[in-house]
Amino acid sequence: MFAVLKKAKTGFRTKAGQNNSFNTFLRAVGISLLCFLPCFRQDKGGREKPKVVIQHSLALTLAQLSIHFLPAIASVLVIYLNLATLYLGRTLPGPILNTDITNALLQICAKIHELLIVASLATIVFTFIRNELTFYDGLPLGFLCSGFMFNNICRNIGYFWSSEFWGAATSQLSLRAKISMITVLVVAGLIAATAGPSAAVLLIPRLQDWNGGGSLFYLRGSASDLFPDILIASNLTTAPVCSGPNAINYGMCPSGSFLPLSAYISSLRVIKNQANIGPPPKRISGLFGGIGIDIASVTPLIPQSHLVGGLRGIACQTAAIAPYLPVLMYQNRLWDDFAKVAGNISWNSNQPFSSSNEYAYDFGRYPRTSTKLPVVRSACSIAQNISSGIFNISFPVMPIYNCWDETQSLFVVDLNNTPSNNIRVTWTTLPAQFGSTSTGMIFEAPWVNNQSSRVVIGCSFDARWATGGVDASEGSRIDLGPFDQWKERSQLNTVFRPPNTGSWAPITLDKTWLQLLTPYSTSMAQKINSNLSTLEILLSNYSAIVDGELTKSDDQTHHWNQVAFGSSNRTLLLEWVTALLLVDGISRHYTSQQLNMTGSISDWDLLDYNLRPDWDSQLLASGDALKLPPPEIGNFTTFLTIISILGLSYQAQNITDYLAISVLLAHIFLALGHTLYLLWHRKSSVAWDSIPEMLVLAHNSRPLGFALKNTSAGIRSIETFRRIGMVR
Numbered sequence: 001m002f003a004v005l006k007k008a009k010t011g012f013r014t015k016a017g018q019n020n021s022f023n024t025f026l027r028a029v030g031i032s033l034l035c036f037l038p039c040f041r042q043d044k045g046g047r048e049k050p051k052v053v054i055q056h057s058l059a060l061t062l063a064q065l066s067i068h069f070l071p072a073i074a075s076v077l078v079i080y081l082n083l084a085t086l087y088l089g090r091t092l093p094g095p096i097l098n099t100d101i102t103n104a105l106l107q108i109c110a111k112i113h114e115l116l117i118v119a120s121l122a123t124i125v126f127t128f129i130r131n132e133l134t135f136y137d138g139l140p141l142g143f144l145c146s147g148f149m150f151n152n153i154c155r156n157i158g159y160f161w162s163s164e165f166w167g168a169a170t171s172q173l174s175l176r177a178k179i180s181m182i183t184v185l186v187v188a189g190l191i192a193a194t195a196g197p198s199a200a201v202l203l204i205p206r207l208q209d210w211n212g213g214g215s216l217f218y219l220r221g222s223a224s225d226l227f228p229d230i231l232i233a234s235n236l237t238t239a240p241v242c243s244g245p246n247a248i249n250y251g252m253c254p255s256g257s258f259l260p261l262s263a264y265i266s267s268l269r270v271i272k273n274q275a276n277i278g279p280p281p282k283r284i285s286g287l288f289g290g291i292g293i294d295i296a297s298v299t300p301l302i303p304q305s306h307l308v309g310g311l312r313g314i315a316c317q318t319a320a321i322a323p324y325l326p327v328l329m330y331q332n333r334l335w336d337d338f339a340k341v342a343g344n345i346s347w348n349s350n351q352p353f354s355s356s357n358e359y360a361y362d363f364g365r366y367p368r369t370s371t372k373l374p375v376v377r378s379a380c381s382i383a384q385n386i387s388s389g390i391f392n393i394s395f396p397v398m399p400i401y402n403c404w405d406e407t408q409s410l411f412v413v414d415l416n417n418t419p420s421n422n423i424r425v426t427w428t429t430l431p432a433q434f435g436s437t438s439t440g441m442i443f444e445a446p447w448v449n450n451q452s453s454r455v456v457i458g459c460s461f462d463a464r465w466a467t468g469g470v471d472a473s474e475g476s477r478i479d480l481g482p483f484d485q486w487k488e489r490s491q492l493n494t495v496f497r498p499p500n501t502g503s504w505a506p507i508t509l510d511k512t513w514l515q516l517l518t519p520y521s522t523s524m525a526q527k528i529n530s531n532l533s534t535l536e537i538l539l540s541n542y543s544a545i546v547d548g549e550l551t552k553s554d555d556q557t558h559h560w561n562q563v564a565f566g567s568s569n570r571t572l573l574l575e576w577v578t579a580l581l582l583v584d585g586i587s588r589h590y591t592s593q594q595l596n597m598t599g600s601i602s603d604w605d606l607l608d609y610n611l612r613p614d615w616d617s618q619l620l621a622s623g624d625a626l627k628l629p630p631p632e633i634g635n636f637t638t639f640l641t642i643i644s645i646l647g648l649s650y651q652a653q654n655i656t657d658y659l660a661i662s663v664l665l666a667h668i669f670l671a672l673g674h675t676l677y678l679l680w681h682r683k684s685s686v687a688w689d690s691i692p693e694m695l696v697l698a699h700n701s702r703p704l705g706f707a708l709k710n711t712s713a714g715i716r717s718i719e720t721f722r723r724i725g726m727v728r
Helices: 015-028 032-036 058-084 099-134 146-152 157-161 163-169 175-203 258-268 325-343 511-517 523-527 534-542 556-561 570-587 615-620 655-681 691-700
Strands: 086-089 206-220 291-295 305-310 318-321 365-380 384-387 392-396 407-411 424-428 439-444 453-471 474-477 505-509 636-650
Touching: 058 099, 058 175, 058 655, 099 175, 099 655, 175 655, 206 325, 206 615, 258 291, 258 534, 258 570, 305 474, 305 570, 318 570, 325 365, 325 453, 325 615, 325 636, 365 474, 365 570, 384 392, 384 556, 424 534, 453 556, 453 570, 505 511, 511 570, 534 570, 556 570
Parallel strands: 392 453
Antiparallel strands: 086 636, 206 636, 291 305, 305 318, 318 365, 365 453, 365 636, 384 453, 392 407, 424 439, 439 453, 453 474, 453 505
């Protein structure tokens, strides 16, 4: 193939040259039809005039490079918008209030952005093709039309493993030319294929969580005070109140959940065996879904909490998790103050693109505070028929990093062998042979009619401080062990899955603290005229763990342990109730130390919740809205609450966002490299950038019959695509 190569004179500034530069610009941006208007038309006589293939002209070079400017600028703006972030609220800005229509318009803009990027890439590819054809050793036939095929990778994806591509790639072309051409084609093809989705991902706002603000706050006491290894009554400043008859009416006491738990248990009554049953104690229930329970507040200043747990069934153990109430108290106060600030933000015309302008409009908001959380797993043995004078009871063994799977017998001196017609619960300490246990418990059903024996259950409890956070009103775990460590069944719902790194600190429950958790002589006990503890009242008066079917049975132990479909699973009910009671009691630890309990209960307030003068701006900036506690209080622990807003926003958050940014950046750098190359060499050309022009070039070239023999009706040999052509 042959064509004319002519060098333009340096400093070409004639009117025709100016028109030529403008026409080059119109062709570069894809609106070459305007070139045929009378004011821009160069073929005055209607005939083609001789043309220059390569020209050394800065004006023509800039005109040719103009195709890069618009997509690159658009990419920079979109990337900046997502990295700098912008919150939009519930609706998209603009004159059209319909979000669907605005989204459709943004999708059209993303498509236009994609087309501009593809056109920019095509310019780069054609530059490589022209340079190789005119200045170097030419190109194989398989590469001649690559400028028209690389950008159709989604539609004509076969090009990159077609005979055209691989014929050219395996030709006798120089290694330099081969590597550069293949690299440009592959990179341009990948960018062209992903530019559209990338532009759409970044240009269309997503419904996602937005960091709306937050603040530091301070709890009195060191970390070891707030999250101790041993819970003991002497550490509570309100121990006299919490051991009194009205303890269940105070939310800062361990027994403060008695009233809401009694309402829940009375509605639950029983837990029945479902279809997935097996021999106790491994799988005695088919219940496997997570369960959430709201624990209403009995004290105005202490908020409602939400306990989350799961039952032993398909999961390997019964467990429950609770939010840490002292953290929840301060978090809720900050949340309320944030709502006031967000609702009172006025539109700032000087900052129309400020995210805080839209904080009052959202699809929901929630706070989160990183802290340690109480988590408890409970395990109870099968029912045992224990006669008077027998002190050996089986308790589950709790491996520190595994689900429990076996029981061992223990001689228990705490066992009360005095016959009773009531349920009796006794706390006991379990030795090290029972694994990771915080405490043990002996449950005794009412003695049989002849007072010879009763059903006895041995329970083991493992309580720990887990690394996690308080989300809204519930605890959320973040530091979990692998599933295979806790058996396959635990994938479904166990909330107790510590990693074997020691990050979950064990808790020992002292008997004095357990007495505050389940006190006797309460107002409720006096009301029902009994001397039962709160736990015994929950089990006997509000649950059906002991009912007529059990007491009338000739073999109460066998009746208790039966696993028939639809039968009452009393062991599982006992595990669930005690797990909820323990985890809620632990969550109330050190609550009273954070309260100013001067005056009546309605006058109580949080200690050290003193707002700074600029607290509102600090709260929106996730700064320090509260003053530091005074030095005389001693130790305090700092926490950070982050308030998230759910709404439409621009922000790079997910891996897909960053992948989209990388695609647009790849195009920007490729276009920048092409721009610097052309500006340095100032070699501009718009020849052969369309299929008709390429056909005309081939038609006007001197034919080489031996090279392309027998190809007029099609090309079937890969050798043909290896034939190298050049322009001279």
